[in-house]
Amino acid sequence: xxxxxxxxxxxxxxxxxxxxxxxxxxxxxxxxxxxxxxxxxxxxxxxxxxxxxxxxxxxxxxxxxxxxxxxxxxxxxxxxxxxxxxxxxxxxxxxxxxxxxxxxxxxxxxxxxxxxxxxxxxxxxxxxxxxxxxxxxxxxxxxxxxxxxxxxxxxxxxxxxxxxxx
Amino acid sequence: xxxxxxxxxxxxxxxxxxxxxxxxxxxxxxxxxxxxxxxxxxxxxxxxxxxxxxxxxxxxxxxxxxxxxxxxxxxxxxxxxxxxxxxxxxxxxxxxxxxxxxxxxxxxxxxxxxxxxxxxxxxxxxxxxxxxxxxxxxxxxxxxxxxxxxxxxxxxxxxxxxxxxxxxxxxxxxxxxxxxxxxxxxxxxxxxxxxxxxxxxxxxxxxxxxxxxxxxxxxxxxxxxxxxxxxxxxxxxxxxxxxxxxxxxxxxxxxxxxxxxxxxxxxxxxxxxxxxxxxxxxxxxxxxxxxxxxxxxxxxxxxxxx
Numbered sequence: 001x002x003x004x005x006x007x008x009x010x011x012x013x014x015x016x017x018x019x020x021x022x023x024x025x026x027x028x029x030x031x032x033x034x035x036x037x038x039x040x041x042x043x044x045x046x047x048x049x050x051x052x053x054x055x056x057x058x059x060x061x062x063x064x065x066x067x068x069x070x071x072x073x074x075x076x077x078x079x080x081x082x083x084x085x086x087x088x089x090x091x092x093x094x095x096x097x098x099x100x101x102x103x104x105x106x107x108x109x110x111x112x113x114x115x116x117x118x119x120x121x122x123x124x125x126x127x128x129x130x131x132x133x134x135x136x137x138x139x140x141x142x143x144x145x146x147x148x149x150x151x152x153x154x155x156x157x158x159x160x161x162x163x164x165x166x
Numbered sequence: 167x168x169x170x171x172x173x174x175x176x177x178x179x180x181x182x183x184x185x186x187x188x189x190x191x192x193x194x195x196x197x198x199x200x201x202x203x204x205x206x207x208x209x210x211x212x213x214x215x216x217x218x219x220x221x222x223x224x225x226x227x228x229x230x231x232x233x234x235x236x237x238x239x240x241x242x243x244x245x246x247x248x249x250x251x252x253x254x255x256x257x258x259x260x261x262x263x264x265x266x267x268x269x270x271x272x273x274x275x276x277x278x279x280x281x282x283x284x285x286x287x288x289x290x291x292x293x294x295x296x297x298x299x300x301x302x303x304x305x306x307x308x309x310x311x312x313x314x315x316x317x318x319x320x321x322x323x324x325x326x327x328x329x330x331x332x333x334x335x336x337x338x339x340x341x342x343x344x345x346x347x348x349x350x351x352x353x354x355x356x357x358x359x360x361x362x363x364x365x366x367x368x369x370x371x372x373x374x375x376x377x378x379x380x381x382x383x384x385x386x387x388x389x390x391x392x393x394x395x396x397x398x399x400x401x402x403x404x405x406x407x408x409x410x411x412x413x414x415x416x417x418x419x420x421x422x423x424x425x426x427x428x429x430x431x432x433x434x435x436x437x438x439x440x441x442x443x444x445x446x447x448x449x450x451x452x453x454x455x456x457x458x459x460x461x462x463x464x465x466x467x468x469x470x471x472x
Binding site: 031032052064111114115121124125126128133137139141145146149150152154 | 231265269364375
């Protein structure tokens with residue numbers, strides 16, 4: 001009996017440990033608008049924008065930046081590693097992104113705190129101003145405005161050049 | 167019996183190695199198992215199912231909260247703050263604040279978040295700045311008054327960006343809430359969330375939002391978290407080309423202006439003087455960067471009258 005317990009424990013722990021290490025050659029985009037840039041620089045020109053859950057193959061690594069190729073259209077460029085995650089992302093329960101996704105990939109499966117929970121919370125809540133949150137999320141800064149802002153403010157950054165896109 | 171156990175271990179190891187190579191996940195592997203023979207005992211399909219759930223629950227503890235869930239937590243925290251304070255919506259202020267904020271966020275260790283970084287000025291005379299998980303950042307008019315130039319404003323924003331990247335807000339959520347949420351998510355019925363599960367999850371969500379906002383507005387983060395955010399802010403400021411010493415200048419100004427009995431920053435943050443003492447050794451090499459006068463000029467023309 002004791003031995004059986006040990007085996008079961010071993011099974012569970014090994015599988016959990018390997019799951020943490022899983023996935024070396026590809027990543028999923030972990031943000032809604034993942035910028036793919038021409039160079040591994042914060043203000044590098046954006047060549048494509050990838051959505052949450054899209055998969056990319058990793059071609060090269062440079063510090064915190066990864067050169068990637070998106071699996072759908074084959075576009076290549078640099079993404080920041082913090083915008084990527086080595087896990088499969090299932091957008092909705094049952095929906096699969098990429099090959100090998102299991103229905104039990106619920107970690108990122110759109111379950112938990114989601115739009116549905118938000119709607120329910122909003123209905124229950126008092127003094128919640130979601131309209132202003134939506135307004136706030138729509139605030140955008142264009143690459144042109146950013147470039148001008150950096151240049152006029154004399155802002156240089158060693159890792160990102162001076163904001164002038166090549 | 168003993169002889170039988172070795173092949174089982176070998177099989178499990180092989181499976182685990184398989185996971186490493188193929189990049190699949192735990193649950194895929196267990197999915198592949200029907201009824202299994204373990205150490206002479208046969209595990210029924212339902213036992214394998216239970217095992218699968220245990221593995222899933224443990225996996226949750228490792229993976230923490232997902233970017234998408236963090237986003238929804240942040241929106242709710244933001245909705246609570248904006249229910250209390252009015253944002254300033256004039257286009258020039260909004261654009262300028264977001265340009266300063268983005269110039270910092272982009273050079274940070276987490277340039278993008280699920281919903282992106284967004285910055286807003288609150289019509290509040292108290293000295294406050296809040297970062298909701300996921301990238302929503304709020305600065306009060308009272309805090310703005312502590313800023314003498316763009317570099318000091320950048321110091322405020324860099325500190326808040328650091329709180330988001332270090333996930334300090336999320337860490338205010340009591341662990342048992344997340345554990346309960348994960349176990350609900352792991353139940354079979356939650357494949358199509360709804361009904362009692364939705365109500366339960368919403369209850370946990372509500373409590374989690376309360377944990378975060380109460381920390382931001384009332385109790386404040388630990389001194390260790392504030393120090394971590396200060397140190398990360400120096401890095402961000404330096405990379406962006408802003409004056410790192412602006413953080414110390416800001417804290418000095420706050421020390422002057424804070425009412426020790428106040429319900430704002432004074433209540434939720436360590437004494438600015440103590441924070442200055444901790445930062446000084448890190449600033450021995452800091453040099454004044456170029457362009458400070460240019461930036462001060464535009465700061466004055468855009469925010470000077472607010």
